[in-house]
Amino acid sequence: MIREIITYPNKLLKQTSKDVTQFDRELHTLLDDMYETMLAKNGIGLAAIQVAIPLNALIINLPDEEEQQTRENLIEVINPKILEMDGNTVYTEGCLSVPEYYEDVQRAERIKVSFLDRQGNETIKEYDGLMAIAFQHECDHLKGELFIEKLSYLKRKKFEKEWKKKIRGKK
Numbered sequence: 652m653i654r655e656i657i658t659y660p661n662k663l664l665k666q667t668s669k670d671v672t673q674f675d676r677e678l679h680t681l682l683d684d685m686y687e688t689m690l691a692k693n694g695i696g697l698a699a700i701q702v703a704i705p706l707n708a709l710i711i712n713l714p715d716e717e718e719q720q721t722r723e724n725l726i727e728v729i730n731p732k733i734l735e736m737d738g739n740t741v742y743t744e745g746c747l748s749v750p751e752y753y754e755d756v757q758r759a760e761r762i763k764v765s766f767l768d769r770q771g772n773e774t775i776k777e778y779d780g781l782m783a784i785a786f787q788h789e790c791d792h793l794k795g796e797l798f799i800e801k802l803s804y805l806k807r808k809k810f811e812k813e814w815k816k817k818i819r820g821k822k
């Protein structure tokens with residue numbers, strides 16, 4: 652089922668998500684719905700809070716070398732922890748909760764993380780490139796943070812002005 656994605660400045664996006672404790676049918680349905688929702692909106696990453704569920708759960712599905720987004724490459728991440736970060740990289744990010752806005756964001760280049768899968772099994776992985784960026788972006792959602800909070804003062808001010816205008820136009 653496709654769920655509604657909440658968008659900035661919905662206050663729910665500021666919530667800190669809670670750890671998943673039940674690896675049951677309800678969690679699996681949430682993950683399946685998140686995948687369907689993300690694909691329908693042409694996204695490559697989505698956190699549960701973006702569909703108004705404050706749980707530490709996120710999905711990432713990067714396109715392969717042929718630009719194909721296949722379920723084989725889907726990662727489902729429950730209760731993630733970033734164990735190590737190093738290096739610096741800048742990437743022009745977008746977010747389904749801040750549609751049609753893209754801006755450069757600086758993040759760690761490489762990360763080492765631990766997380767659980769939908770059955771509750773733990774894995775430890777090292778990521779770099781786009782996966783490291785997407786992982787950090789989605790983990791920020793779980794802390795109630797959006798990429799626009801990483802902008803410079805002037806860029807944020809410009810964004811807020813444009814966003815207010817855009818929202819007013821939609822009413």
Ligand code: Y12
Nearest residue numbers: 693694695696744745746747750751784785788
């Ligand atoms: C690098 C940086 C950030 C991430 C987080 C995941 N972000 C997304 O999946 C963003 C998707 C997105 C898709 C949009 O739709 C289209 O382009 C058709 C979009 O534009 C509109 O909604 C109009 C904005 C964001 C992962 C990796």
Ligand code: CO
Nearest residue numbers: 745746747748
């Ligand atoms: Co996002």
